[in-house]
Amino acid sequence: xxxxxxxxxxxxxxxxxxxxxxxxxxxxxxxxxxxxxxxxxxxxxxxxxxxxxxxxxxxxxxxxxxxxxxxxxxxxxxxxxxxxxxxxxxxxxxxxxxxxxxxxxxxxxxxxxxxxxxxxxxxxxxxxxxxxxxxxxxx
Numbered sequence: 096x097x098x099x100x101x102x103x104x105x106x107x108x109x110x111x112x113x114x115x116x117x118x119x120x121x122x123x124x125x126x127x128x129x130x131x132x133x134x135x136x137x138x139x140x141x142x143x144x145x146x147x148x149x150x151x152x153x154x155x156x157x158x159x160x161x162x163x164x165x166x167x168x169x170x171x172x173x174x175x176x177x178x179x180x181x182x183x184x185x186x187x188x189x190x191x192x193x194x195x196x197x198x199x200x201x202x203x204x205x206x207x208x209x210x211x212x213x214x215x216x217x218x219x220x221x222x223x224x225x226x227x228x229x230x231x232x233x234x
């Protein structure tokens with residue numbers, strides 16, 4: 096299964112980092128790789144929550160939360176037919192504040208082709224997202 100994982104240490108308590116990560120509606124003002132976010136249901140993120148995300152150079156995608164441990168992590172999936180993209184957002188305590196891990200995997204019959212076409216862009220986006228969350232949490 097193609098994918099990537101990136102971990103950064105953030106000089107902020109896990110609660111602060113989690114607040115930035117889970118507040119997906121504010122991602123467009125904090126993360127330059129996100130043009131717009133539209134929550135498709137009300138309330139906080141929970142398993143089953145759906146969010147439409149628009150990013151530069153990518154088709155709009157609806158992400159569905161599949162796992163959530165409040166205060167620690169959430170996983171959501173998206174993808175056109177033949178490809179499933181799974182993104183993990185994990186926040187843990189660290190001696191210097193927090194450790195944020197962003198992970199992304201691509202699966203399905205067209206995963207190899209999809210990854211080949213988007214790998215470089217996806218790597219840049221994940222790096223930018225981690226750096227942007229770090230900056231927002233450390234403010």
